[in-house]
Amino acid sequence: MKKYFYSNGQDKEGPVTLEELKQKDITPKTLIWYEGLDDWKEAESVDELREIFELSPPPIDTINDTINIVESNDLSSENNSATTNSYSAKKQGMFSSPFSFDGRIRRTEYGISFIICVVVAVFVNALVKTGEFPIVGLAYIPMYWFLFAQGAKREHDLGYSGWWQLIPFRPLWLIFLKGEHGENKYGLNPKG
Numbered sequence: 001m002k003k004y005f006y007s008n009g010q011d012k013e014g015p016v017t018l019e020e021l022k023q024k025d026i027t028p029k030t031l032i033w034y035e036g037l038d039d040w041k042e043a044e045s046v047d048e049l050r051e052i053f054e055l056s057p058p059p060i061d062t063i064n065d066t067i068n069i070v071e072s073n074d075l076s077s078e079n080n081s082a083t084t085n086s087y088s089a090k091k092q093g094m095f096s097s098p099f100s101f102d103g104r105i106r107r108t109e110y111g112i113s114f115i116i117c118v119v120v121a122v123f124v125n126a127l128v129k130t131g132e133f134p135i136v137g138l139a140y141i142p143m144y145w146f147l148f149a150q151g152a153k154r155e156h157d158l159g160y161s162g163w164w165q166l167i168p169f170r171p172l173w174l175i176f177l178k179g180e181h182g183e184n185k186y187g188l189n190p191k192g
Contacts, residue, residue, distance in 0.1 A: 007031040007040065018048055028053045099142075101149050103187045104157040104179065111175045113150040117143055156186035 004021045005014035009031065016024070021032075028044035043049045094109045120143050127136040151171055152162025157179035165171055182189055 002034050005033045006043070007033075021049070022052055098146055099149050101152045101162060103153050104184075104190045105150060105153040106157065106179065106190045107154070107175055107177070109190075110150055110154040113147065114171065114175065117147045153186075156184070157190060159184050159186070 001017060003015035004018065005012055006016070006021060006024065006026055007013065007030070013024075026032075026043050026049075028042065030043040031040040032043050032046050032049065033040045044053050094105075094112070097103070098113070120139065124136055124139045124143070127133045148162075148165070151165035151174065154174045155162045155164045158164075158174075158177055159180045165174065179189065179191070
């Protein structure tokens with residue numbers, strides 16, 4: 001098995017295998033030597049290393065696009081433990097995850113969701129009442145899932161649990177109530 005030495009121009013490291021060398025922080029200009037070479041070569045000119053320099057990862061997103069947040073909060077002194085809430089959130093457009101119960105949404109998205117559900121319900125009711133398409137009644141399952149998921153995310157925007165939407169007439173109020181500014185325990189502010 002071929003063993004490699006590498007150098008930054010001052011210190012010599014090695015011997016290492018090819019796989020170990022690929023794990024090191026080498027640059028295209030890092031000097032490489034292995035048995036059979038007359039002199040040191042730059043890493044970019046070594047055939048078996050060329051592939052790691054040809055790969056170009058995507059650029060790192062800016063803080064507005066990708067935000068990693070790790071919060072550590074100490075609980076009360078009674079139980080003397082700590083909790084860690086961590087989540088990774090990406091700025092999302094409307095209806096990016098309409099069937100998920102996680103995160104927060106704005107009033108606009110919730111209002112449009114509510115209207116969509118009313119229109120679908122009217123259409124499904126009309127088809128079921130004709131008696132020709134009783135199987136269409138199964139459309140209520142994803143429709144209610146969608147409505148409750150969107151309602152839960154709207155409640156999260158207000159800082160409440162999704163269960164609050166079960167209070168009578170609360171879903172109508174969700175269209176008008178302003179969300180919390182900044183982030184809360186359910187995620188980042190959907191307004192950005």
